[in-house]
Amino acid sequence: MKVKQARITAEREKEICDLVVLLASRAANGKVTWAQLEKATGFTRQALSAREQIAETYQCINGTKKTMVSTEQKLDELEAKLAKKEAECRRLSETLAEYDRKYVRWLYNATIANLTVDQLNAPLPESMKTISRKGNKK
Structure with a gap:
């Protein structure tokens, strides 16, 4: 049945x-x-x-639904994206310029303090935590 x-x-x-x-x-x-x-x-x-x-x-x-987007909407979206990227580019350029000014200031101060390039490029000393960890492994 x-x-x-x-x-x-x-x-x-x-x-x-x-x-x-x-x-x-x-x-x-x-x-x-x-x-x-x-x-x-x-x-x-x-x-x-x-x-x-x-x-x-x-x-x-x-997310498989296809929607029609007009050219004006696409143009508005692209203009908004462009404005956002331009603002980000300006911000990053300003940050880079600040880093350049800071580098020049540090270089001048290091030269006045009679620091050599080798001293400036020396690696950082190990922290107390790292030293104690190495001591426990032996």
Whole structure:
């Protein structure tokens, strides 16, 4: 005897949409597959994807929904990105200039203190912590 398949009603469609969100939140990568939905609901992928609300929820969760972006919107986004990068470039240039001024000041002070290049390039001494660690290993 053939078992009659249940239909996707409006209430059931809402439940399935909520289930899509729930399964995605539980997934490690935040996405859900049609196979997971088929297993959880008992409906086929074709039946589920035929319902517009379920398919839209699935696409939004998985980031597969294609949206049309106008050229003005793209241009605005690119101009905003450009302004942000220019501001970052100015900030980094100012930081680099400050480092250059600091280097010149340090070089002058080191020269006045009769420090040689070898003394300036000498490695930092080991900390007390490192010395005590080495002592414990022996």
